[in-house]
Amino acid sequence: MFAPDGSVHPTYQALHDALAGLGLEEFRARSESLARSYLDQGITFDYAGEERPFPIDAIPRVIAAEEWTRVSAGVTQRVRALERFLDDLYQDQQAITDGVIPAELVTSSTYVVDAMRGYTPPNGVRIHISGIDLVRDGAGDFRVLEDNVRTPSGVSYVLSNRRAMAQGFPELFAARPVRRVGEYPGRLLAALQAAAPDTAGEEATVVVLTPGRFNSAYFEHSLLARTMGVDLVEASDLVERGERIYMRTTAGLRRVDVIYKRTDDEFLDPEVFRPDSMLGVPGLVRSILAGNVVVANAIGNGIGDDKLTYTYVPDLIRYYLAEEPILPNVDTWRLEEPESLEEVLDRLDELVVKPVDGSGGKGIVIGPAASLEELGVLRERLQADPRGWIAQPVVQLSTVPTLVEEGPEPRHVDLRPFALNSGDDVWVLPGGLTRVARCPAAR
Amino acid sequence: MIVNSSRGGGSKDTWVLAPVRTPDAGPTQSQSQSQAPEAVVDDIEDPLDDSYDEYDDPREDRVEPVEAEPEPVTSAIPLIDIDDVADETGAPADTAEEARDDAQ
Known part of the structure; x- marks a missing residue:
C-alpha cells in the first residue's frame, strides 16, 4: 500500500482514502464482527491434522x-x-x-x-x-x-472473503471498480x-x-x-x-x-x-x-x-x-545434480529446502530459522534422497498492511x-x- | 516465508481493479487516475447485488432426470402386493381391515 518513501501507492490510493474516512475504531469493530462470523460458519484450515480458524484480514490486497x-x-x-x-x-x-x-x-x-x-x-x-x-x-x-x-x-475462501467484505464494508467497493469473483x-x-x-x-x-x-x-x-x-x-x-x-x-x-x-x-x-x-x-x-x-x-x-x-x-x-x-520461477537448485547438492549442503542455513512431493507447507525447512540439530537431520535426508528435495533462496516477499492488535x-x-x-x-x-x-x- | 495457516496465518480479500476509461483520456488508463472512472469490463463487484448467495441452491430451479436403466438396487428386493400381506392374525390385509372396521 505504501511506497518506500511513505507515500501511498497509486493502486491503493482510493482504498486508502476510503479506509481513512471510516476511522480505525469503526474499522476494528467491523473487522471483529467479520472474524466472529467466520468462526460461527466454521471456516477453518488444517494445521497438522487439527482444524484451526482461518481468519480474514479486512484490509484488502489490491492488484492493478x-x-x-x-x-x-x-x-x-x-x-x-x-x-x-x-x-x-x-x-x-x-x-x-x-x-x-x-x-x-x-x-x-x-x-x-x-x-x-x-x-x-x-x-x-x-x-x-x-x-x-x-x-x-x-x-x-x-x-x-x-x-x-x-x-x-x-x-x-476467495468466495467467502468477498461475500464477507461486500457485506461488512460495502462502501469500500465504491472507491474503485473491483472485478467480481x-x-x-x-x-x-x-x-x-x-x-x-x-x-x-x-x-x-x-x-x-x-x-x-x-x-x-x-x-x-x-x-x-x-x-x-x-x-x-x-x-x-x-x-x-x-x-x-x-x-x-x-x-x-x-x-x-x-x-x-x-x-x-x-x-x-x-x-x-x-x-x-x-x-x-x-x-x-x-x-x-x-x-x-x-x-x-x-x-x-x-x-x-x-x-x-x-x-x-x-x-x-x-x-x-x-x-x-x-512469469519466471523462483531460483531453484535440483539436488539430484551433484554440484547443486554440494552447494546447498554448504549453505543449508541460508536456504529454504522443500520435499518435491509436499504441499501446504508440510516438510519445508527454512534454513535461517532451523536449529543446528534440525539442519543435521536435514543434511542426512538430502544425502540419502537428493531426488526427493529442492532448495530455494529465502525470497524477500512483499507486504500488505494487516490489522493486528497494535493497528495496521x-x-x-x-x-x-x-x-x-x-x-x-x-x-x-x-x-x-x-x-x-x-x-x-x-x- | 510461510504464509499459510500451518504457521498461523490468515487470508485477505484480493481486489483486482477493473481497467477504466476516463472521459477525456480515451482508451484504458492506469488505475492511478481516479476522476469519473468508467470500467471497461462488465464483471464489476456490486456489494448490493444478491444474485450470488452461497446458500442458494441452483437445483431448486432444475428438474433432475433419473435413468431408467440399470435397475435400481432396490429392485433386488421382490415387490410384494399389499393385498397379499397378511396381518398378525394371518388373515389377508383387506380381510383384517374389514374386521377392524366391523369392530368399530
Whole structure:
C-alpha cells in the first residue's frame, strides 16, 4: 500500500482514502464482527491434522488491472504448457526423446500412474482446475513458487472473503471498480460439463466427490457443490456397473458423467491404488479408461505438481508453446545434480529446502530459522534422497498492511490465482487467494 | 516465508481493479487516475447485488432426470402386493381391515 518513501501507492490510493474516512475504531469493530462470523460458519484450515480458524484480514490486497493482465497471461501460459506436458507424458513422451526433460524425472516420480498411460480425456483436458502459487520478489515482480494441478484448494475462501467484505464494508467497493469473483462456481460447472464424455446427455451430471466431513477442506467441498447446484457425494454413494459410474439416489441409480474429485489419487480406486481405501470407488479407473466417466482433475496429474518438474516448466513452455515464460520461477537448485547438492549442503542455513512431493507447507525447512540439530537431520535426508528435495533462496516477499492488535502493520503475503480450463479456453478468476503471514515482516 | 495457516496465518480479500476509461483520456488508463472512472469490463463487484448467495441452491430451479436403466438396487428386493400381506392374525390385509372396521 505504501511506497518506500511513505507515500501511498497509486493502486491503493482510493482504498486508502476510503479506509481513512471510516476511522480505525469503526474499522476494528467491523473487522471483529467479520472474524466472529467466520468462526460461527466454521471456516477453518488444517494445521497438522487439527482444524484451526482461518481468519480474514479486512484490509484488502489490491492488484492493478495492468498487472493482473500479466498475471493472468502468465498463469494461462503455464497451464497450457503443463497440459501439453501431461498429455505428452502419458502418450509419446516426446519431451524425453528430445532431451527437454530427463527420463529419470518420470521414472523416479511416485506420481506417475501407469494405469493412465495412453489415456486421453474426451475434451483433452487434464487440468480442469489449477492453483499456481505466486510471490512478489524483492524487485516487486511476481514469480511462480509452485504449481498445483491435482486438487488445489482455497477458492472457497476467495468466495467467502468477498461475500464477507461486500457485506461488512460495502462502501469500500465504491472507491474503485473491483472485478467480481462470484461467477466462479458457474464457470467451474461449465468447465466440468465441457469435460463430459460423448455419451453424456445434453446436460451432463456432475458430482463433487469428498472424502467426508472430517476432511480439512470439507467446507470447500460443500460450498462448491452447493453453489454449482450439484450433488456432494462420498465414495459409498457411487457404484460401478458395467464400466459406468452411478450415484445411489432415493429414486434409484443415476448415471454420473463427471466427478470433481477432492480425494487423493491413491485412495480413488482400490482396484488400482490402495486396496484398503474406503474413500474410493472400485472400478472407477476402468470406467474412466472405457470413456464412460471423467474425473477432474485427471488421475496422474501429480507429476505436474512435483517440485522437480517445476524446475523444468520454463523449458516446457519454450518447448511446447515456443514462447518465453511470462512469469519466471523462483531460483531453484535440483539436488539430484551433484554440484547443486554440494552447494546447498554448504549453505543449508541460508536456504529454504522443500520435499518435491509436499504441499501446504508440510516438510519445508527454512534454513535461517532451523536449529543446528534440525539442519543435521536435514543434511542426512538430502544425502540419502537428493531426488526427493529442492532448495530455494529465502525470497524477500512483499507486504500488505494487516490489522493486528497494535493497528495496521505490514505482513508478508503470497497469492494463489485459480484457473479453469474448459478445453476452449483457460479462464483465470480475477482475484485469487491472498494468504497473509501472522508473524511480523522483516524490515 | 510461510504464509499459510500451518504457521498461523490468515487470508485477505484480493481486489483486482477493473481497467477504466476516463472521459477525456480515451482508451484504458492506469488505475492511478481516479476522476469519473468508467470500467471497461462488465464483471464489476456490486456489494448490493444478491444474485450470488452461497446458500442458494441452483437445483431448486432444475428438474433432475433419473435413468431408467440399470435397475435400481432396490429392485433386488421382490415387490410384494399389499393385498397379499397378511396381518398378525394371518388373515389377508383387506380381510383384517374389514374386521377392524366391523369392530368399530
